[in-house]
Amino acid sequence: MSVVHRLPAGVKLAVLALSCTALFLLGTPLALAGAAAAVLLGYALARIGPSAAWSQVRPIRWFAAALFTLQFLTSGLDPALVSTGRVVLAVALAGLLTLTTRTADLIACLERLLSPLRFAGIDPFRVSLLLSLTLRSVPVISELATRVREAQRARGVERSVRAFAVPLVVSALRYADALGEALTARGIDD
Structure with a gap:
């Protein structure tokens, strides 16, 4: 079991939320390349191989290609790289969470976080x-x-x-x- 697997589900959810927020604040391809390196480092720390990592983003490959094409045609290369990179990296981060967190732990954590909704x-x-x-x-x-x-x-x-x-x-x-x-x-x- 890796260090990423041993982290509590709440910590991983918080890191996912903060990371996705940070992704959408990054505005250059170079900054997103740094974020991609950080995501790859997360997968490496979790000891998740390239095929398992690819399986997390493979389902959106056609969507990413269409998004890139649309953005490229309407806004240019840099905005296309940035917007597509944000989506792909957010999906990769969510995949890392699901690969390293048991569903029961995730449900329990979400249930604790959502407990104030009982009043509604x-x-x-x-x-x-x-x-x-x-x-x-x-x-x-x-x-x-x-x-x-x-x-x-x-x-x-x-x-x-x-x-x-x-x-x-x-x-x-x-x-x-x-x-x-x-x-x-x-x-x-x-």
Whole structure:
């Protein structure tokens, strides 16, 4: 277990919040290159290899390419590098948090942080569970999309939107249904 893994979930959440805030205050490609070096150092300290690190940002690669292109065409190279770099690094930081923090620890920490919401009639456990399930669902949906894309290639229908969208939606609904059944079996339902 690395030093990053041993940090409390609350400390990691605070570092994530401060780091993401700092990312959006940085305004030059050089400053973001320094931030990228710091993120890579975090992954190295956590002993997370390049393939696991890449798997955290791979799902947004097309979004990042589209964002870069749009920003480049409308604002120029430096703003395109800065805006795209901010998003990619924020996702990488969130990935580092999820790779080094157990879900139970994250839920418990979020529940403690959200406990003042009880006075407004909001259940902190449900909100923290929702946030944790959202974090967990992003890579699951990404994996489902990869499987559907591979099946599309195998059938020779790479360009068909329908051949991609229908199986992806069906797979995502099956995942949601299985997740709902698991939550119900654990007594977490309305």
